[in-house]
Amino acid sequence: xxxxxxxxxxxVTWFMVFFVVLPIGLSTQGDEGEVVPGxxxxxxxxxxxxxxxxxxxxxxxxxxxxxxxxxxxxxxSVRDFDWFERMSPPEPAAGETGG
Numbered sequence: 001x002x003x004x005x006x007x008x009x010x011x012v013t014w015f016m017v018f019f020v021v022l023p024i025g026l027s028t029q030g031d032e033g034e035v036v037p038g039x040x041x042x043x044x045x046x047x048x049x050x051x052x053x054x055x056x057x058x059x060x061x062x063x064x065x066x067x068x069x070x071x072x073x074x075x076x077s078v079r080d081f082d083w084f085e086r087m088s089p090p091e092p093a094a095g096e097t098g099g
Contacts, residue, residue: 001071009068014060021056 001009030041070076079087 006068010064013064014056017060018056021052
């Protein structure tokens with residue numbers, strides 16, 4: 001996996017975790033009974049963006065490291081997703097014979 005692939009994987013993982021973390025512990029204005037005029041009851045009463053981003057960074061980094069470790073170890077490769085056998089057979093490793 002190249003550096004660009006690692007950065008893209010981290011960005012995708014970070015945003016996926018961010019969207020999961022956003023609603024956790026959300027307290028709406030309707031829940032607290034203090035609705036600001038001109039807003040919906042479902043609007044957040046408090047929105048701790050810094051805390052959400054910190055949680056996302058911690059969890060996202062752990063999940064990214066796990067995924068990157070699996071990819072780099074070779075447990076899962078692109079060939080594992082070749083369900084229609086469209087890829088050519090893998091090249092034998094150095095020192096291996098074809099038969």
